[in-house]
Amino acid sequence: MSQIERISKHIWIQHADHKTDRPILAAIVGDKRTLLLDAGNSPAHAAQFREELTRHNIRLPDLLVLTHWHWDHTFGMSEWKLPAIANHQTATRLGQLKGLIWTDETLNELIRGGIINEASARHIQLEYGNNRDLHIIEPDVIFHDRLTIDLGGVLCELEHVGGDHAEDSCLLYVKEDKTLFLGDALGPAIYGGPYRYTSANFLRLMEQVNRYDVQTYVESHSRPATADDFHEDIKRYVQLARYVEAFGDDHVRITHEMKKYLKVYELPNEFIKAIVWFLTSDAK
Ligand SMILES: [Zn+2]
Structure with missing residues (x-):
């Protein structure tokens, strides 16, 4: 079972759970507001994090930001009822999924269209069982390149970087805590064909990532990493x-x-x- 952990002065996360592909969710707590990073892969996932935050007396989220449109990061949105901030391409993608009835037939159609893959369909079936009464919500605040969110004594910088994994991938940098949330941005493309990486895209992304002064890196489906561990691991892929x-x-x-x-x-x-x-x- 995933648990909650305080990883720096202002940041609490709920760890990823690979069983149904639940990514890390984070609460970034300022003096005036709490920002939630990613909505969860289902209302149940969202509710679990909210209960944990309540149990630890942490100010509940006032705003939500999405790292990218993929189901595991966004399908919990309806549970939060919060103003949601996202890149314009995230908004477009979610708009296309809105109103679907999530039967197995729909999942198969989405696989055929290269919108999701078989692994995500399996995970959706496992996370939701037969009760797939899920509502896709469109974001409220749309940005293009960059956005700074002031939580009161804590500044969060959101940057759209795109890349192979998803064209709408964003980084979120929490300045005071020197923590960089990478979402899935460094992952390969996983939909619409075999898994694939573009060397030029990957090297460009790494240049963008390296512009930040970071102590802790958080990739959505891994454990948070110190700067030393992250660079030790990633430099081998950069070389490749x-x-x-x-x-x-x-x-x-x-x-x-x-x-x-x-x-x-x-x-x-x-x-x-x-x-x-x-x-x-x-x-x-
Ligand atoms: Zn993803």
């Missing part, structure tokens, strides 16, 4: 993306260079997969 840039679709060469870089005889599974994802996008 650079090899893809340098050697194009030469799978053998990229594998060889990566083994040399990691000083291993056998490439760990996550890199075997990542190379395939990169080459799916980058191969001409």
Whole structure:
């Protein structure tokens, strides 16, 4: 079961739960307002976080911000009844899903249309069971590139970065706590075909991420990471993306260079997969 944890002076999170793909939810608490980051994958997920916040006497959210439109981050919106802030592309995507009746047939149609994938359909079935009376809500405050939210003594900077995972992906930086929420922005594209990464997109995203002065990085489906741990992990993928840039679709060469870089005889599974994802996008 996911639990709540205070990760810095102003930030409480509920950890991700992989069973039904529940992402991290965060409450960022200022002197005047609490900002909720992501709505949850269902009203039940949302209610669980709200109960935990109440139990810990934490000021309940006044505003909601969405990292991107994917179901697991947004389908809990109806439970919160809060003004929701989102990128304009998030609003468009949610508008397209509004009014659907969420039967298995609808899920199959969305898979066929490349809007979701089989894994998300399975997770939706598991999270909701047969009671899929879910209401998609459209955001109230729409921004394009950047937005600063003042919570009273705590400034949150929202930046649209896009990328492979979702065109509407946003970062949220909590300045006073030097904490950067990445959403799923660094993940591969997962809908409308095989999983895939574009080396140029990935390197550009990392440049944007590296502009922030960060102590704690929070990816939505992982444990929060210290700056040292995050960079130690991500630098290997940055190197891989650079090899893809340098050697194009030469799978053998990229594998060889990566083994040399990691000083291993056998490439760990996550890199075997990542190379395939990169080459799916980058191969001409
Ligand atoms: Zn996502």
